[in-house]
Amino acid sequence: MPHEVRAAVAVAPGAPVEVLPILVPDPGPGEVLVSVQACGVCHTDLHHREGAVGDAFPYLLGHEAAGVVEAAGPDVTDLAPGDFVVLAWRAPCGRCRSCRRGRPWYCFDSRHAAQPMTLRDGTPLAPALGIGAFAEKTLVAAGQAVKVDPAARPEAAGLIGCGVMAGYGAAVHTGGVGSGDTVAVIGCGGVGNAAIAGASRAGARRVIAVDIDDRKLDAAERFGATDTVNSRGTDPVEAVRALTSGFGADVVIDAVGRPETYLQAFSMRDLAGTLVQVGVPEPDMRVELPLADLFGRGGALKASWYGDCLPSRDFPVLIDLHLSGKLDLERFVTETIGLTGIEPAFAKMRRGEVLRSVVVL
CATH class of the missing domain: 3.40.50.720 (NAD(P)-binding Rossmann-like Domain)
Known part of the structure; x- marks a missing residue:
C-alpha cells in the first residue's frame, strides 16, 4: 500500500520548489523504503530545479541523505528495518563492462528503484540522482542504502552521500x-x-x-x-x-x-x-x-565522478573517521531547515553564505 508523505518537488524549470503530498510504494524486489531523517541542499538540486541537467519534470529533489530502513523488499538480505543508512546515487550493478573489469566505481548501469514515486494524481516523479530524499520517505535500490555506524548524527552523516564524498574522493x-x-x-x-x-x-x-x-x-x-x-x-x-x-x-x-x-x-x-x-x-x-x-x-x-568512490567501501570509512575525530563532518553543516526552507537555502547558496543547509525531517 503506498505511503503518502510530504516532499519538495520541482514542477517546472526555474519555478520555486513546492512542498506537495506524494505517494511512495512499498518496496519490491531489490528495493528498500527509507524513512529520511536529514538531507543536504546541494548545488545539483538547484541544477535540477533550473532544468540544467534534464527536462524530466516534475523532479523529486534531494539526494545527500541519511535515514533508517523502514522496510526491505522480499529478496533483500543485507539490510533490515532499523538499519541506519546513508544513500548513494551510485549502486554498482556488478554486470556492466566496468564492474566486470574490477572498476565498480565507474559502473555504467547503476541501480535505482524500479517502481516510480508519484504525485497524488499518478504523475511519475523523477527522483534527483535516483534518490529523491527531500521527502519524509523515499524508495531506493537496496544497493543505494549503505549501512553505517548509527552513532553519527544524520545531519552530518548524510553529507557524505554526495558533496563530501565527491570532494574527498577527488x-x-x-x-x-x-x-x-x-x-x-x-x-x-x-x-x-x-x-x-x-x-x-x-x-x-x-x-x-x-x-x-x-x-x-x-x-x-x-x-x-x-x-x-x-x-x-x-x-x-x-x-x-x-x-x-x-x-x-x-x-x-x-x-x-x-x-x-x-x-x-x-x-x-x-x-x-x-x-x-x-x-x-x-x-x-x-x-x-x-x-x-x-x-x-x-x-x-x-x-x-562522485570522487571515484565505491559507496559500500568508502561511506563506512568516512563515518568512522568522523566518529574518531579525524574528519569533522559537523563543520560542513551551516544550518538546519525544514522542507519549506529549501528556496531560501538556494538563495543563500547562490550568495555563498553556507557550506550546507540541511533539511531535517
Whole structure:
C-alpha cells in the first residue's frame, strides 16, 4: 500500500520548489523504503530545479541523505528495518563492462528503484540522482542504502552521500594525493573543503585554498588548508606558483567547474601535474586549449565522478573517521531547515553564505 508523505518537488524549470503530498510504494524486489531523517541542499538540486541537467519534470529533489530502513523488499538480505543508512546515487550493478573489469566505481548501469514515486494524481516523479530524499520517505535500490555506524548524527552523516564524498574522493581517489604533495583547490564550498580535508589527511605538505570569498577561505583553513589565495584581486596562478617555489602544484582540484577556473587549474600545475575537475559544469560551457600546451605540460587531466568512490567501501570509512575525530563532518553543516526552507537555502547558496543547509525531517 503506498505511503503518502510530504516532499519538495520541482514542477517546472526555474519555478520555486513546492512542498506537495506524494505517494511512495512499498518496496519490491531489490528495493528498500527509507524513512529520511536529514538531507543536504546541494548545488545539483538547484541544477535540477533550473532544468540544467534534464527536462524530466516534475523532479523529486534531494539526494545527500541519511535515514533508517523502514522496510526491505522480499529478496533483500543485507539490510533490515532499523538499519541506519546513508544513500548513494551510485549502486554498482556488478554486470556492466566496468564492474566486470574490477572498476565498480565507474559502473555504467547503476541501480535505482524500479517502481516510480508519484504525485497524488499518478504523475511519475523523477527522483534527483535516483534518490529523491527531500521527502519524509523515499524508495531506493537496496544497493543505494549503505549501512553505517548509527552513532553519527544524520545531519552530518548524510553529507557524505554526495558533496563530501565527491570532494574527498577527488583528492584521495582521483587525484591520488600522497605524502609530501602540494595541492591547490579552487572553490571552497562544501566539495572544495572536503577536497582540502582529503588532501590534508592524505599527507599533502601544502594545501592551497583558492576562492573569491574571505569567509570561505577562513573555513578552508579549518579543514586543513595551509595557505589561502583570494583570487578576486590576485592572479591565482601566479600566487600558487609563488607558494610552490615557482613550479606549481602537484595536484590541482577544480571544485567550481567553469571554463575560467579550469584554465586556471590547468596552468597552476607543475610539469606532469594532475588536474582534477570535480565541479559540475553547465551543458553549454566550453574550454579551448592549445594542443601544444596539452602535450608540453604533460601530466593528467581527469574528471572525478562522485570522487571515484565505491559507496559500500568508502561511506563506512568516512563515518568512522568522523566518529574518531579525524574528519569533522559537523563543520560542513551551516544550518538546519525544514522542507519549506529549501528556496531560501538556494538563495543563500547562490550568495555563498553556507557550506550546507540541511533539511531535517
